[in-house]
Amino acid sequence: MRVQLSIDKVRGPFVARVEEISGQDLLACNQCGKCSAGCPVVAAMDLLPNQVIRMAQLGMEDVLECNTIWICASCLTCVTRCPKGVDLPRLMEALRQIALRRGVAKLDLAALPPELLKEVPQLAIVGGFRKYMR
Amino acid sequence: MNYRALVIGAGIGGMQAALDIADSGYEVFLVEKDPSIGGHMAQLSETFPTLDCSQCILTPRTVEVGQHPNIRLLTLSEVVAVESGARPESEGTLTPALSQGERGGHFRVRILRHPRYVVEEKCTACGDCAKVCPVVVPNEFDRGLAARRAIYIPHPQAVPAVYRLDPNACLGLFPLACGKCGEACERQAIDYDMAPETVEVDVDAIVVATGYELYQEEAVMAYAYMDHPDVMDGLEFERLLSASGPTGGKLVRPSDGKVPKEVVFIQCAGSRNPEHGLPYCSKICCMYTAKHAILYKHRVHDGQVYVFYIDIRAGGKGYEEFVTRAMEEDDTVYIRGRVSKVFPRDGKVVVWGVDTLTERKVEIAADMVVVAAAIVPSARSRRLAEVLGIGVDEFGFYTASDAEMTPVESGVPGVFLAGAGLGPQDIPETVAQASGAAAKVLVFFEAEKAKRRKDTDRQD
Amino acid sequence: MGIPYYPGCTLSTKAKNYDRSGRAVAAALGGDGRFELEELAEWQCCGATFPLMLDDSMALIAPTRILYQAQQAGERVATLCAICFNVLRRSQALLKRDPEMLERINWFTEQEYRGDVTVVHFLEVLRDDVGWEALAERVVRPLTGMRVAPYYGCLLLRPYEEIGLDDPEDPVILHDLVRALGAEPVDFPYNIECCGSYLTVKDPQVSETLSKDVVASAREHGAQVIITACPLCQFNLDYPQRETEAGRTGNEIPVLYFTQLMAVALGLPEETWGFEDHYVDPGQTLRVSENP
Numbered sequence: 001m002r003v004q005l006s007i008d009k010v011r012g013p014f015v016a017r018v019e020e021i022s023g024q025d026l027l028a029c030n031q032c033g034k035c036s037a038g039c040p041v042v043a044a045m046d047l048l049p050n051q052v053i054r055m056a057q058l059g060m061e062d063v064l065e066c067n068t069i070w071i072c073a074s075c076l077t078c079v080t081r082c083p084k085g086v087d088l089p090r091l092m093e094a095l096r097q098i099a100l101r102r103g104v105a106k107l108d109l110a111a112l113p114p115e116l117l118k119e120v121p122q123l124a125i126v127g128g129f130r131k132y133m134r
Numbered sequence: 135m136n137y138r139a140l141v142i143g144a145g146i147g148g149m150q151a152a153l154d155i156a157d158s159g160y161e162v163f164l165v166e167k168d169p170s171i172g173g174h175m176a177q178l179s180e181t182f183p184t185l186d187c188s189q190c191i192l193t194p195r196t197v198e199v200g201q202h203p204n205i206r207l208l209t210l211s212e213v214v215a216v217e218s219g220a221r222p223e224s225e226g227t228l229t230p231a232l233s234q235g236e237r238g239g240h241f242r243v244r245i246l247r248h249p250r251y252v253v254e255e256k257c258t259a260c261g262d263c264a265k266v267c268p269v270v271v272p273n274e275f276d277r278g279l280a281a282r283r284a285i286y287i288p289h290p291q292a293v294p295a296v297y298r299l300d301p302n303a304c305l306g307l308f309p310l311a312c313g314k315c316g317e318a319c320e321r322q323a324i325d326y327d328m329a330p331e332t333v334e335v336d337v338d339a340i341v342v343a344t345g346y347e348l349y350q351e352e353a354v355m356a357y358a359y360m361d362h363p364d365v366m367d368g369l370e371f372e373r374l375l376s377a378s379g380p381t382g383g384k385l386v387r388p389s390d391g392k393v394p395k396e397v398v399f400i401q402c403a404g405s406r407n408p409e410h411g412l413p414y415c416s417k418i419c420c421m422y423t424a425k426h427a428i429l430y431k432h433r434v435h436d437g438q439v440y441v442f443y444i445d446i447r448a449g450g451k452g453y454e455e456f457v458t459r460a461m462e463e464d465d466t467v468y469i470r471g472r473v474s475k476v477f478p479r480d481g482k483v484v485v486w487g488v489d490t491l492t493e494r495k496v497e498i499a500a501d502m503v504v505v506a507a508a509i510v511p512s513a514r515s516r517r518l519a520e521v522l523g524i525g526v527d528e529f530g531f532y533t534a535s536d537a538e539m540t541p542v543e544s545g546v547p548g549v550f551l552a553g554a555g556l557g558p559q560d561i562p563e564t565v566a567q568a569s570g571a572a573a574k575v576l577v578f579f580e581a582e583k584a585k586r587r588k589d590t591d592r593q594d
Numbered sequence: 595m596g597i598p599y600y601p602g603c604t605l606s607t608k609a610k611n612y613d614r615s616g617r618a619v620a621a622a623l624g625g626d627g628r629f630e631l632e633e634l635a636e637w638q639c640c641g642a643t644f645p646l647m648l649d650d651s652m653a654l655i656a657p658t659r660i661l662y663q664a665q666q667a668g669e670r671v672a673t674l675c676a677i678c679f680n681v682l683r684r685s686q687a688l689l690k691r692d693p694e695m696l697e698r699i700n701w702f703t704e705q706e707y708r709g710d711v712t713v714v715h716f717l718e719v720l721r722d723d724v725g726w727e728a729l730a731e732r733v734v735r736p737l738t739g740m741r742v743a744p745y746y747g748c749l750l751l752r753p754y755e756e757i758g759l760d761d762p763e764d765p766v767i768l769h770d771l772v773r774a775l776g777a778e779p780v781d782f783p784y785n786i787e788c789c790g791s792y793l794t795v796k797d798p799q800v801s802e803t804l805s806k807d808v809v810a811s812a813r814e815h816g817a818q819v820i821i822t823a824c825p826l827c828q829f830n831l832d833y834p835q836r837e838t839e840a841g842r843t844g845n846e847i848p849v850l851y852f853t854q855l856m857a858v859a860l861g862l863p864e865e866t867w868g869f870e871d872h873y874v875d876p877g878q879t880l881r882v883s884e885n886p
Contacts, residue, residue: 001495002486002494002495002496002497003489003494003495003496003497004496004497004498004499005440005467005496005497005498006396006438006498006499007395007396007436007437007438010438010440010467011438011465020648020649021647021648021649022646022647022648023648025462027461027462027465027466027467028458028461028462030446030458030461030468031470031491040787040788040804041788041793041800041804043803044797044800044803050491051491051492051493054489054491054492055492057467058467058489058492058496060492060494070796071793071797071800073748073788073790073791073792073793073801073804074643074646074748074791074792075748075752075787075788075791076748076749076752076753077748077752077786077787077788079752079753080752080753080754080762080763087646089646090646090647090648092646093645093646093647094646094647097647097650106796107795107796108796109795112795112798113798116794116795116798116833117795119608119829119833120608120794120795120829120833121604121608121609121825121826121829122603122604122607122608123602123603123604123642123675123677123825123826124642124791124792124794124795124826124829125795126603126639126641126642126643127642127643127677127791127792128792128794128795128796130641130642130643130653131643131792132792132796
């Protein structure tokens, strides 16, 4: 199965939306991999951070199905080091937002151990709701 | 010593070397196999990384070469033999114009001058002859994208500004089959009886600047390159871009004249391929491909460019920023991966490749495909090297006596090298090497003069 | 007249010990109460994340309101919680560079925030207003020989262009604080690596892996105590070290807020230390060192 590339895909509505929400020029990323090298949660990700931005660059919408964008902890290490100044956290947020606005919901408090929920600082719950739910 | 120099090849490298030597007050014979000078640079639309109009920066040099009192320009000529060894006055088959007082150099060079069939001094390049010529053939200067007549001038800014009758295209010279051009020429500049002639010149130094060609081996170009009109190499694309080119700078598909909206560039076609092509990197393709992407986007605002690459080699001054510009300002999508196949389908050219960064196979229905063919030395470099007694490598590129420390010296005293004949290079490097080789010629001359002065002093 | 102070929701509830120790320390710095933390008269939750999408102005309303509330109190506002600090600092930077956004939010909230409040973290007050030397002079119980690992986490430092508190790759502010208190700062490679943040409520096992790596690294480099400036970091590093049915390994390291360490070193009464809320009791380490 080959992915069809055309201007409607690589500069199409999905790419435009991602660039609009993130404010980033996706093509500024030259795939050097510095972000993936420093990301603390890479071990739990199915796609590397640079692969996520690569798929976004090519307009591959199925990037929304990866777990990477939901494992991202917004620790901002990647953007601190990116040689091109690409704000990957903003890109991750844009992809999450597109998914959330389409009805995806990623937080399931009921699945958490009750003791954890009782003890965890509420800013984690507030933040969790804002990041992983709509 | 007569302190004359010979420069072989009148591309930008050869011209630069000739001008430097001539400006120093020495006489130079500049030999060029083509009917006009300027080499491939004359075919370019713009040059990287400045995007200067190539003809605009080249033409002042070509004109200067054509008019320089110290440069004797011999076009449609090639060096066929060289004898070396200091020699006093002696006989030889010299034409009268070259015979007087020009004996006594270290190299006696035999130059074969192919007949132009047009008398240089009489032709005014008015073009009346071409208007009546019945023969139409592809124009080499436009890489086959446009036509010319059997009698033609390669391009309007050609130096010398003189027409040439191509004996292979002409309907017949012996006996004369047509003769229309001769009749049309008011200045009677056409001479069907011109014959090849051999001249001998004595010089003390030679600069070899024979330049490059693009690799044409079909076996490697498995990208349907030779077959399809919308698949082309970089020089053809330059002719499409060029404002003085066959389409006046309008970027259209050769097949149907439509403007291409999706254009694919394939880098490393034939290069970096020890198995099926040439092992080396052709150095300039990453840069000129980025240039092509930028120039294309300037003309086709709603078009899209894809570049299939392995690495991006952009090491020169301002080069990295230039490639970045193609990516960021002109939205060029660089795809890290090779192309496996190119084939026509429904009026498009389908490109099958891979994007290794996402691990996906991709397909692009392109309107045009431009292939960055490998840089190879000029076809007769090996023979010339043999004639001059200088080294060539297995690919036909000349070898310097020491790649690091004497990059423009051949190892044969008095014979120097410059430009893409040594290996793939860009224009700034070529010009620098040409000036370097010219400087070496002057060192050679001055050292000899200093030695003679010393000997004379000692005699006193 | 002290510094307007924004505690944030967590410091008022789950992390009261951070707030309590912070206020006590601020009051003990002298300067005629110039450094005292004076809670804003009115405030609400900051939202706990700085909005990264450009097409959502709603998310900025809460931080802007806080800045307005701070404006009513003075020229600057200080925080202790690193997450609140990050949200407010970045929001202020955004409103500064996007006057149109400021106008839009003021229109919606019907409050006139002028856009001039300076957001500071209490660590900046210590470094720039009090000074490490002046602080050291106030130390009553120097923590001599105590090996303290400063853990900076993420949001106290990044993104550097907008936060600008310290070098994001090689920060020193907590190191300098530790030295001023007489203790020995421990360098360890995980000092700026993420603790897991909100993943704690979504993928707790991922978050736990990250925080355990941080603690293990600090331990490997000889730390007796870890200090932090963020209630979520404190929780994430402390909670996995809690007593479970499996028992304890004996390798636990207490995780303190820097203000708690200061409270001890400044000789403040024990009720200001807030040691009761920890999973790993800091009392073991701190009291032992306290009585040489």
